[in-house]
Amino acid sequence: xxxxxxxxKFGITADTLRYYEKVGAIPKVARSSGxxxxxxxxxxxxxxxxxxxxxxxxxxxxxxxxxxxxxxxxETLKARLDxxxxxxxxxxxxxxxxxxxxxxxxxxxxRYRKAVETGVLTWDKEEGE
Amino acid sequence: xxxxxxxxKFGITADTLRYYEKVGAIPKVARSSGxxxxxxxxxxxxxxxxxxxxxxxxxxxxxxxxxxxxxxxxETLKARLDxxxxxxxxxxxxxxxxxxxxxxxxxxxxRYRKAVETGVLTWDKEEGE
DNA sequence: TATTGACTTGGAGCTAACTCCATGTAGTAC
DNA sequence: GTACTACATGGAGTTAGCTCCAAGTCAATA
Numbered sequence: 011x012x013x014x015x016x017x018x019k020f021g022i023t024a025d026t027l028r029y030y031e032k033v034g035a036i037p038k039v040a041r042s043s044g045x046x047x048x049x050x051x052x053x054x055x056x057x058x059x060x061x062x063x064x065x066x067x068x069x070x071x072x073x074x075x076x077x078x079x080x081x082x083x084x085e086t087l088k089a090r091l092d093x094x095x096x097x098x099x100x101x102x103x104x105x106x107x108x109x110x111x112x113x114x115x116x117x118x119x120x121r122y123r124k125a126v127e128t129g130v131l132t133w134d135k136e137e138g139e
Numbered sequence: 140x141x142x143x144x145x146x147x148k149f150g151i152t153a154d155t156l157r158y159y160e161k162v163g164a165i166p167k168v169a170r171s172s173g174x175x176x177x178x179x180x181x182x183x184x185x186x187x188x189x190x191x192x193x194x195x196x197x198x199x200x201x202x203x204x205x206x207x208x209x210x211x212x213x214e215t216l217k218a219r220l221d222x223x224x225x226x227x228x229x230x231x232x233x234x235x236x237x238x239x240x241x242x243x244x245x246x247x248x249x250r251y252r253k254a255v256e257t258g259v260l261t262w263d264k265e266e267g268e
Numbered sequence: 269t270a271t272t273g274a275c276t277t278g279g280a281g282c283t284a285a286c287t288c289c290a291t292g293t294a295g296t297a298c
Numbered sequence: 299g300t301a302c303t304a305c306a307t308g309g310a311g312t313t314a315g316c317t318c319c320a321a322g323t324c325a326a327t328a
Binding site: 087090094107123 | 255
């Protein structure tokens with residue numbers, strides 16, 4: 011697979027993909043004789059991993075650290091587990107904050123829907139709701 | 140309430156709070172005769188709003204736009220509803236991506252726990268799991 | 269063989285959201 | 299009155315994560 015295919019598959023730019031490789035968020039990608047990147051299934055998995063974690067807000071640095079440990083072999087199993095556990099914990103917090111914001115917005119939106127109907131915006135809880 | 144109190148209450152810095160005010164993510168805060176910020180309950184609500192939304196990843200610009208519309212009065216009810224609905228939709232997407240990443244991490248973590256026990260890291264689904 | 273287009277590289281540039289700093293002032297403690 | 303502290307301001311600096319650019323290479327096509 012070429013870099014263009016991978017970009018389309020994951021909805022990111024070629025620059026981003028090269029950037030991830032440069033900073034180690036994905037391992038070095040194999041090149042053709044002409045120096046062109048060739049992504050195989052394993053490479054795609056690494057891209058998938060990076061993209062998924064980035065979308066959730068995990069830092070490029072943390073992802074790169076995981077890749078680095080991975081490349082060091084079995085001695086780093088425990089270190090990788092710790093890293094993943096820490097990131098998981100962060101995502102748990104993030105999930106809670108996101109949920110809180112969603113609740114805030116949903117409540118405001120319900121008020122605004124009523125306000126657009128009635129012309130009056132009120133923040134008081136009403137009877138029967 | 141002084142700026143310091145508000146910082147402690149919400150776990151942010153005074154610089155951040157002044158920054159939010161400067162860019163309009165919260166309305167102008169009243170000052171004492173000496174020019175010191177005095178946060179009343181309404182001001183606190185605005186801070187709460189900004190902090191909550193920021194933690195969920197809503198941009199300072201979007202928050203400021205909401206404040207701007209709010210200050211323009213009832214003509215902007217519909218515009219505010221639209222803005223909030225858009226942000227709500229974004230948060231919904233973010234929630235889905237976050238959930239996906241959490242699932243990825245949880246699965247990896249389960250593999251790594253096993254690997255740390257057995258010394259062997261495997262990505263295959265096992266029988267009876 | 270000349271042109272075209274997709275790729276390569278290193279490095280500069282950009283944006284959002286803070287974060288820090290220099291300088292100044294109001295209010296209190298001695 | 300002087301020192302100290304907590305605040306004020308405008309503006310510069312920082313960081314993460316891209317994003318863009320110039321210059322060059324390679325393969326395929328006219």
